[in-house]
Amino acid sequence: MDISIRIAGEAGQGLAVVGNLLVGAAATAGLQVFSGKSYMSRIRGGLNWSDLRFADHHLFGLHERPHLLLALNETALEILRAQTAPDAVMLLDGKEERPQTLTIDFTGIAKQNGGSDVMGNTVAAGTIWSILGYPLDFLENFIRQWFAGRADLSGQNLACAAAGYDKGLTLPIKLTAPQPVQAPASVTTGAAMIGQAAATSGVKFASAYPMTPGTATFNWLAAAADRYGIVVEQAEDEIAAVNMICGAVFAGVPSMTTTSGGGFALMAEGLSLAGMMELPIFIVVAQRPGPATGMPTRTAQEDLKFVVNAGHGEFLRVVYAPGTHEQCFDLTRIALATAHRFQVPALMLTDQYLQDAEKNIAMPSADYAPIERGLVDGEPENYARYADRPNGVSPRAIPGHGVAVVADSDEHDEAGHLSEDFATRIRQQEKRLRKNTGLLESFIMPDVYGAGDADIALVCWGSTYGACREYVDTMNAAGAGKFAMIHFSQVWPLPGDRLKPLLERPRRLIAVEGNLTGQFQTLLREAGIHRAMTGINRFDGLPITADYLAVEVKL
Amino acid sequence: MIAIAKADTQPSWCPGCGNYSILKVLQEVLATGAVDMTKLVLVSGIGQAAKMPHNIPVSIFNGLHGRALPAAAGIKIANCELEVAIFSGDGDMYGEGGNHFLHNLRRNIGIKLFVHNNQVYGLTKGQASPTSDIGFVTPIQTHGQKLQPINPLAIAIVEECSFVARSFSGAPEHLKQTMLAAFAHRGGMALVDILQPCVSFNHLNTFKWYKDRVRPIPADHDCHDKMKALELALRWGDEIPIGIYYKGTRKSYEADNEVLAGGTLVGNYYHQPPQGNQ
Numbered sequence: 001m002d003i004s005i006r007i008a009g010e011a012g013q014g015l016a017v018v019g020n021l022l023v024g025a026a027a028t029a030g031l032q033v034f035s036g037k038s039y040m041s042r043i044r045g046g047l048n049w050s051d052l053r054f055a056d057h058h059l060f061g062l063h064e065r066p067h068l069l070l071a072l073n074e075t076a077l078e079i080l081r082a083q084t085a086p087d088a089v090m091l092l093d094g095k096e097e098r099p100q101t102l103t104i105d106f107t108g109i110a111k112q113n114g115g116s117d118v119m120g121n122t123v124a125a126g127t128i129w130s131i132l133g134y135p136l137d138f139l140e141n142f143i144r145q146w147f148a149g150r151a152d153l154s155g156q157n158l159a160c161a162a163a164g165y166d167k168g169l170t171l172p173i174k175l176t177a178p179q180p181v182q183a184p185a186s187v188t189t190g191a192a193m194i195g196q197a198a199a200t201s202g203v204k205f206a207s208a209y210p211m212t213p214g215t216a217t218f219n220w221l222a223a224a225a226d227r228y229g230i231v232v233e234q235a236e237d238e239i240a241a242v243n244m245i246c247g248a249v250f251a252g253v254p255s256m257t258t259t260s261g262g263g264f265a266l267m268a269e270g271l272s273l274a275g276m277m278e279l280p281i282f283i284v285v286a287q288r289p290g291p292a293t294g295m296p297t298r299t300a301q302e303d304l305k306f307v308v309n310a311g312h313g314e315f316l317r318v319v320y321a322p323g324t325h326e327q328c329f330d331l332t333r334i335a336l337a338t339a340h341r342f343q344v345p346a347l348m349l350t351d352q353y354l355q356d357a358e359k360n361i362a363m364p365s366a367d368y369a370p371i372e373r374g375l376v377d378g379e380p381e382n383y384a385r386y387a388d389r390p391n392g393v394s395p396r397a398i399p400g401h402g403v404a405v406v407a408d409s410d411e412h413d414e415a416g417h418l419s420e421d422f423a424t425r426i427r428q429q430e431k432r433l434r435k436n437t438g439l440l441e442s443f444i445m446p447d448v449y450g451a452g453d454a455d456i457a458l459v460c461w462g463s464t465y466g467a468c469r470e471y472v473d474t475m476n477a478a479g480a481g482k483f484a485m486i487h488f489s490q491v492w493p494l495p496g497d498r499l500k501p502l503l504e505r506p507r508r509l510i511a512v513e514g515n516l517t518g519q520f521q522t523l524l525r526e527a528g529i530h531r532a533m534t535g536i537n538r539f540d541g542l543p544i545t546a547d548y549l550a551v552e553v554k555l
Numbered sequence: 556m557i558a559i560a561k562a563d564t565q566p567s568w569c570p571g572c573g574n575y576s577i578l579k580v581l582q583e584v585l586a587t588g589a590v591d592m593t594k595l596v597l598v599s600g601i602g603q604a605a606k607m608p609h610n611i612p613v614s615i616f617n618g619l620h621g622r623a624l625p626a627a628a629g630i631k632i633a634n635c636e637l638e639v640a641i642f643s644g645d646g647d648m649y650g651e652g653g654n655h656f657l658h659n660l661r662r663n664i665g666i667k668l669f670v671h672n673n674q675v676y677g678l679t680k681g682q683a684s685p686t687s688d689i690g691f692v693t694p695i696q697t698h699g700q701k702l703q704p705i706n707p708l709a710i711a712i713v714e715e716c717s718f719v720a721r722s723f724s725g726a727p728e729h730l731k732q733t734m735l736a737a738f739a740h741r742g743g744m745a746l747v748d749i750l751q752p753c754v755s756f757n758h759l760n761t762f763k764w765y766k767d768r769v770r771p772i773p774a775d776h777d778c779h780d781k782m783k784a785l786e787l788a789l790r791w792g793d794e795i796p797i798g799i800y801y802k803g804t805r806k807s808y809e810a811d812n813e814v815l816a817g818g819t820l821v822g823n824y825y826h827q828p829p830q831g832n833q
Contacts, residue, residue, distance in 0.1 A: 204820040205632055229828045231632050231814050236658035240625040243618065247598070247629025250616055251637065252821040255629065273619050368827050398821065399596045399614035399630070400637050406609075408617040409601075417609055418617065421560045 001178040002032075002055030004063040005128060008080050009072025009093075012044040014121045018070065019050035021125035021161075024142040026054045027187045027360040029134060030180035034059035034466075035358040036543065041212070041296040047076055054132075056178040059359065060324065060466025064547040067175060068131065070124055077101065089131065089173055093120065102171060109167060115160040122157045126164025132177040136165045186363045190328045190354035190463075193364075194284060195220030197332035199228040202370030203282070204253040207233045207244040212296050213352035214258035214286040228368065238263040242270030242281070249279045250407055252398035254336055254371065256282040261290050261303045268310045271345055275315025277407040278386070278394065278432065280339035280346065282332075287351040287514075289541050298541030299353035301462055301514030305522065307347050308492045314429070316342070316436055319492035320444075321349040323465025327489050328354070329364050331444075337371045338442055342435050343393060349491070351514065353543035354463035384414040388427060392434035436493060444490040446502065451476060454484030456555070457506035459533060461488040461520050463543065464512050470546035471553070480555070491520065496528035509533040510553060514544055567606060573724035573751030573762075574603060577671060578610055580727050581642075584734045585611065595638045598627040600652060602678050604644035604671035621651025624659045627666045628808075634821040635809040638738070640667040646676045649685040649705045656707070660714035663743035664808035669734070670707065670746070671724075673753040674760050681756035691759055707748055708788040708800055712781060717743035717803040719784065721796065723769045724751040725762055729797060736799060743807035750795070765795070772798030779804070 005022065009015045019035060026033045032055045040046035051062045065085040071077035072093045081090060081101075090101040097103050104127060107120035115122065122143070129139045139161050147154035188196075194217045198206070208218045222232045235241035238259055245255035259267065264285045274281045285307055289300040307319055318338050320331040331348060339346035376383075376395040383403040386394045394414075399405045406416030411428060413419045447465075450457075450472040458468040468485040475483040486502060503509065503524070511521045511533040518535040536552050538544045568574045585592060597608035601620035608615040618626045623641045631639045641648075648656055648670045659666070674691070676682040683696045685705040692699050711719045718740040722733040730749065737745040750769065752762040776798070777783060784801035809815050817823065 202824060204824065205629065207629070226813060227828060229814050229817060229820070229823055229826075231812060231820060233628075233632065235625070236654050239622065240628075240655055240658070243622040243625035244629035244632070246618065247616060247626035247631075248633040248820075249629075250626070251596075251630040251633035253633040253824060255633070269619055270622070273622075277616075277618075370824055373824075398634075400594050400634055400821075402593070404612060404614045406615045408609075408615070409619050410617065416615070418606070419560075419563055421558070421563045422556055423558070423560075 002053055002057070002059065003132065003175060003177050004066040004085070005052045005068045005070070006049050006066035006080065007052070007070045007072070008047065008049035008076035010045045010075070011040065011042055011048050013072045014118050015048060015050060015072055017118070017121040018125045019052060021122065021139065021142065022052055022128060023187055023358055024146065025129060025139040027183065027185050028142045029138040030182045031055065031178060032057060032059045032181065032183045033187065033358070033360045034062060036062050036353060037356040038542065039297050047079060049076070049080070054178055056181045060469050061545055062543070064545050068128065070128060089175060091124070091127070093124065102173070104167060106164065109163050110160050113159045113163040115156045119156060119160040122160040123164035123167070126161035127168040130165040130168025131171065131173060131175055133174060134177065136162065139165070184360045184362045187358050187360045188325055188363065189216065189356060189358050190322070190325055190350055191216030191356070192220045193325050193328035194332045194348065194350070195224065196364070196366065197329040198256055198282070198336070199224050199230060200366060200368055201333045201336045202254045203230060203256050203336065205231050205233070205245065205248040205255040206257065207235045207241045207255070208258045209235050209238045209241055209263055211260045211263040213288060213355045214260045214263070214284060216355045217284055217286070218258045238266035239270060242267040242283070243273070245281045246270060246274055246277065246279050249281050250277065250399070252373070252375070254280070254282070254340065254373065256284065258284040258286065260286050260288050261306065262293065264303065264307065264310065269312070272311035272313055272315065273409050274345040275311060275313065275317070275432070276409055278343040280343055282336055282339055282346050284348045284350065286355050287349060289539065295541045297352065299351045299514065299543050300539065300541065301351060301464070302539070304349065304491060304515070304519040307349055308523065315432060316344045316439060317347060317492065318344060318439060318490070319347045319349060320489060321462035321491050322354065322489055323462055323487055325359050325361050331489060333371065334444070340371060340374050342438055343374070343396060344435060344439070349462055351463050385416040386412060386414045386428060386431070388414065388431050391438055392431050393438070394431070439493055440495045443493070443495050443498070445498065447487045447489065448484060448502065449487065450484035451482035453482060455482045455507045456510065457484045457486050457508070458510050458512050459486050459503070459520070460512040461491050464514065467544045467546050467549060468512055471549040474546060474550070488520070491523065494523060494527035499527065499529060503529050503531060510536055512536045512544060512549065514538055566610060568603060569755050571754040572603070573673060573753070574607065574671060576724040576727055577730065577749060577751065578607060580730045580734060581607070581611065583731055584738065587735070589735055590638055590738050594636060595640065596630055598623050598630065598639060598641045600643055600647040602644035602647040604642050605647055607642040621647055622655065623647065624652055624655040624666070624668070628659055628662065628664050631664055631666055631809065632820065634819045635665065635815055636819055638667070640669065642669050642671065644677070645670060645672040645674060645684045645686045649707055653685065657710065657714070660711050660716045660744060662808045663715065663717055663805050665741070666744055667737050668744060668746045670748050671751050672748050673751045673757055675753050675757040677753050677756055688759060706788060707746070709785060711746045712784050712788055712801045715803045715805050716746055716801070717805055717807065718745035718799070719801040720746065720799045721748045721750065723765055723797055724749055725766055726769065726797065729771065733799070742803070743805060768793060768795045769797045770794050772796045772800070778802045
């Protein structure tokens with residue numbers, strides 16, 4: 001049992017407040033909660049919305065058609081009313097009457113109850129809460145928590161919420177909503193989970209140039225900087241950001257940057273530097289549709305091949321693509337640890353959808369548990385930063401700790417000094433690329449979910465996890481066949497020999513991706529997986545959902 | 556395979572290059588013991604000047620063209636107990652790295668920035684640099700340079716860089732004293748623009764051209780007087796002042812950072828953050 005709500009209006013109307021109140025109250029009540037944001041690249045006007053979904057079972061994604069639409073203006077109602085579930089409830093803020101719509105003057109009610117204009121949003125939250133049939137005290141408790149220490153605001157908002165709730169009781173409608181299941185009260189986002197994992201894993205320096213949707217993680221780090229002892233520096237451009245973290249990693253502290261496709265394009269040379277100097281930098285690339293500025297506030301999975309191939313010359317990297325909030329946390333730590341173990345850059349591909357998606361989860365530990373940096377101790381004799389080793393991993397020391405550490409962007413000898421000697425070049429390039437054996441061994445195998453002996457498998461990566469999983473559950477429950485999901489949370493490098501058996505078993509493979517060209521299919525072919533796959537490719541800027549798959553997958 | 560090792564030696568500069576004098580002076584400066592070599596990191600980008608660090612037996616980060624400053628800033632932030640010094644050229648620092656130059660002046664981060672300024676691109680063989688004089692003819696600027704040259708000292712003074720100086724590779728004692736003063740400076744970024752002839756590619760601004768024009772700044776110059784410093788920085792032509800132009804009073808980036816007040820990032824890596832577990 002689950003229910004979906006869409007709150008829509010123009011930027012600046014405070015629709016996020018309605019969403020935050022309802023999400024907070026629902027999580028406080030113990031419902032399973034998932035929410036996502038869809039917004040235009042502007043500060044005022046336009047059409048933005050928040051989607052909320054409450055359930056009595058685990059949620060991993062959103063519905064395309066809400067059961068309740070709250071339109072904060074008429075444009076929102078006009079545009080979105082056709083995209084609702086059958087018999088959906090339509091609420092319109094204001095005084096204008098519209099067919100099959102309940103018009104309520106939320107702002108007026110707020111004023112009558114001692115609130116300000118913007119508290120019309122709190123009234124609306126109260127009304128929706130009452131239509132869903134939940135007890136008012138969950139909403140009240142959350143409001144008290146939210147406005148803790150600001151008694152005046154807390155009091156006004158409580159009055160507005162109660163008035164809205166009472167208004168809802170007078171309405172001739174009720175929706176059947178799921179009952180609470182003791183789900184966790186803590187709500188988080190993908191962006192925050194990456195930030196928290198980085199902070200607890202020992203990232204001490206973060207430098208970035210603001211770019212939607214990567215900024216959300218950078219914001220989280222800035223807010224936590226004093227608590228965890230992290231220097232957060234806004235760089236003058238993405239080139240500076242990546243070179244700054246190269247310097248900081250060279251000096252010994254795990255460091256990261258966050259960006260999106262366009263900003264990452266500027267980092268390509270710096271990534272290559274990290275490849276040459278063997279610096280374990282960490283880059284989060286939150287994808288949005290391109291090319292160029294593209295659709296700045298929308299979602300996509302278009303930068304996979306770019307991230308895997310970015311940078312001139314041949315060098316190694318690891319690329320992760322979390323599909324859930326928990327994976328955002330776990331893979332950030334794994335990315336940092338793997339980067340340091342093998343002295344290679346690590347990248348993480350998220351996207352606007354996952355960065356902004358809210359969900360209540362059992363929060364991982366916020367304790368500081370720094371990763372092993374893999375540094376050599378003491379003062380080794382004849383220290384050579386790039387000494388050849390069977391596994392390609394050379395002894396890494398840091399400056400100021402006993403030995404001189406020499407790193408060069410030019411080809412270099414074992415000591416790190418610039419060299420144009422051909423034999424040296426061959427030795428060093430082979431040494432660097434030899435680490436691929438270890439990287440492949442550390443590969444995280446894809447998550448297989450659903451029927452063990454599936455006929456049809458959805459092959460996916462990154463943020464489409466939730467949509468594919470829900471689709472598989474729905475199809476299996478409906479007895480439509482034996483469905484499974486094969487979800488990759490690591491997308492590079494790919495061990496073709498270990499993946500082959502997994503991908504040979506199902507009768508049919510469907511590759512689900514947020515791009516037009518099927519980029520992951522190309523990578524699989526490169527890894528030696530030559531099976532034909534049906535591509536389901538969404539590239540309109542909106543996230544893939546189970547609803548979308550139900551329409552698009554032709555069986 | 557051809558064994559090139561024997562030819563693969565430092566330095567790679569032309570006979571008579573100003574870089575030799577600057578290297579010699581740096582070696583003298585380090586020989587005084589004024590700088591803790593175990594804490595010294597030399598950072599450079601790409602260009603002839605950027606090859607300097609490989610001649611000094613300390614930690615080195617020889618990064619990308621134009622990107623010495625952000626890398627050096629990252630090193631300094633990670634471990635502000637390190638002495639971080641950049642050796643860069645006019646093309647590397649003021650051209651390719653111009654944006655970083657501008658913004659790290661704003662950061663006023665405690666980096667010693669030595670810019671070998673020969674007003675020409677050497678490594679790529681003779682194109683105009685950001686400091687080339689108007690009229691300078693090159694294989695690219697065949698009708699002479701028409702772009703207004705960058706005035707790095709004036710920019711640094713306007714942006715409140717905490718130590719702004721100029722010296723000349725042909726005045727080794729002056730350069731030595733200026734370098735020592737820069738290394739002794741503790742308030743934030745120290746910029747030393749070092750005029751230097753390029754014997755192969757700059758036949759306009761020759762050794763003699765500089766020698767005839769450089770004039771030590773009079774001893775009574777008040778280096779805390781911003782407008783006077785700016786007035787000195789705008790002099791170029793018949794007379795070029797050398798010496799310390801300006802000393803600002805802003806706090807350095809690292810002294811003004813709340814997190815670094817608790818110690819270096821590297822030093823605190825294993826320390827439980829004081830309020831970490833909330």
